[in-house]
Amino acid sequence: MTHLLYLLYLLLYIFIIYGDPMHIMEGFLPAIWCIVWFAISIPVIALGIYKLNKLVKEKREILPLLAVAGAFIFVLSSLKMPSVTGSCSHPTGTGIGAIMFGPAITAVLSTIVLIYQALFLAHGGLTTLGANVFSMGIVGPVVSYLIYKAGMKAKLNFYLIVFLAATFGDWATYIVTSTELALAFPAGNVLSVAGFFSSFSKFVAIFAITQVPLAIIEGAVSALLFKYVIEVKSDILVEMHVLEDSVVRKIRGLSA
Amino acid sequence: MSRKLELIVLAILLIFVAQFIYVSSTTNAEYGGADDKPEGVIEEITGGTYKPIAEPIWEPPSGEIESLLFALQAAIGAGVIGYFFGYYRAKKNYENKLGYKGKSKPEGDRHSL
Numbered sequence: 001m002t003h004l005l006y007l008l009y010l011l012l013y014i015f016i017i018y019g020d021p022m023h024i025m026e027g028f029l030p031a032i033w034c035i036v037w038f039a040i041s042i043p044v045i046a047l048g049i050y051k052l053n054k055l056v057k058e059k060r061e062i063l064p065l066l067a068v069a070g071a072f073i074f075v076l077s078s079l080k081m082p083s084v085t086g087s088c089s090h091p092t093g094t095g096i097g098a099i100m101f102g103p104a105i106t107a108v109l110s111t112i113v114l115i116y117q118a119l120f121l122a123h124g125g126l127t128t129l130g131a132n133v134f135s136m137g138i139v140g141p142v143v144s145y146l147i148y149k150a151g152m153k154a155k156l157n158f159y160l161i162v163f164l165a166a167t168f169g170d171w172a173t174y175i176v177t178s179t180e181l182a183l184a185f186p187a188g189n190v191l192s193v194a195g196f197f198s199s200f201s202k203f204v205a206i207f208a209i210t211q212v213p214l215a216i217i218e219g220a221v222s223a224l225l226f227k228y229v230i231e232v233k234s235d236i237l238v239e240m241h242v243l244e245d246s247v248v249r250k251i252r253g254l255s256a
Numbered sequence: 257m258s259r260k261l262e263l264i265v266l267a268i269l270l271i272f273v274a275q276f277i278y279v280s281s282t283t284n285a286e287y288g289g290a291d292d293k294p295e296g297v298i299e300e301i302t303g304g305t306y307k308p309i310a311e312p313i314w315e316p317p318s319g320e321i322e323s324l325l326f327a328l329q330a331a332i333g334a335g336v337i338g339y340f341f342g343y344y345r346a347k348k349n350y351e352n353k354l355g356y357k358g359k360s361k362p363e364g365d366r367h368s369l
Contacts, residue, residue: 086285
């Protein structure tokens with residue numbers, strides 16, 4: 001049984017390898033910015049590894065849920081979908097992980113995804129890894145997590161909260177990517193406020209509009225997945241303090 | 257049980273499909289990947305002076321191989337999700353039938369999909 005769980009743990013890592021929203025391509029950030037983003041991302045990844053080890057040690061029964069959250073990223077990010085702008089992009093799938101396991105652990109999962117993709121799919125890159133981890137693995141999940149917590153506090157409809165968290169997490173990832181590119185490539189080649197915003201608007205135009213419909217789809221599908229997790233395995237979520245028992249009862253009461 | 261959420265998600269998906277049918281039939285949109293576009297913008301901003309500081313180590317040799325990898329990815333992910341949902345559902349079903357009561361199980365847990 002222990003071996004089986006270890007296998008699942010390993011598989012999970014393989015299953016999430018393609019969680020790919022939009023990455024900055026290999027070589028397309030000047031060295032100084034590569035270093036800056038690595039310096040910011042590495043401490044968060046370290047915290048995530050610490051938390052992941054602790055969680056798995058304390059509660060082995062969460063592994064299947066971790067696998068489902070990972071597999072969700074896997075499926076969603078493989079779907080390159082056509083958008084209103086006439087170009088394609090794909091969802092991130094990190095919202096579920098952020099809600100269930102928090103941003104730090106999601107950062108670890110995203111890092112593994114990004115390394116694998118850089119090596120085998122020529123998506124993203126090793127030099128731009130720090131920047132890509134920051135946008136996809138840190139800011140996106142943090143936004144999802146904060147929206148989830150705020151929504152639960154405000155006692156909004158539960159599925160609406162999951163929808164908003166996943167949608168805005170996805171969108172935030174693309175805004176951050178655009179910011180990173182604009183900082184590295186400001187108009188006029190010198191970093192100034194005007195130069196930054198001029199470049200930022202160009203990069204945002206590529207991603208933000210394309211991503212709006214996809215972010216909405218991601219939010220909707222994430223809410224649906226969450227519904228099914230609650231139906232079959234709500235006790236783990238309660239144990240992990242993702243949900244209060246009273247909330248589960250309420251959702252059940254409403255949907256029964 | 258209520259299927260309200262499913263209906264809402266279905267409606268969102270239908271709107272998305274309608275959008276695609278409309279845009280693709282009224283324009284010559286190429287539906288290329290958004291991931292490759294920043295390259296052009298960087299070239300425009302820097303006047304073509306920026307040289308990438310590194311190259312990808314390996315690239316899928318063709319679009320077909322890339323589709324293969326993506327299809328494989330979706331299949332594996334869907335398989336894992338299906339496996340665990342099936343596992344939990346059957347487990348719950350049999351536990352209820354055989355009258356087991358887990359220790360930490362909240363009441364009213366014998367809800368099936």
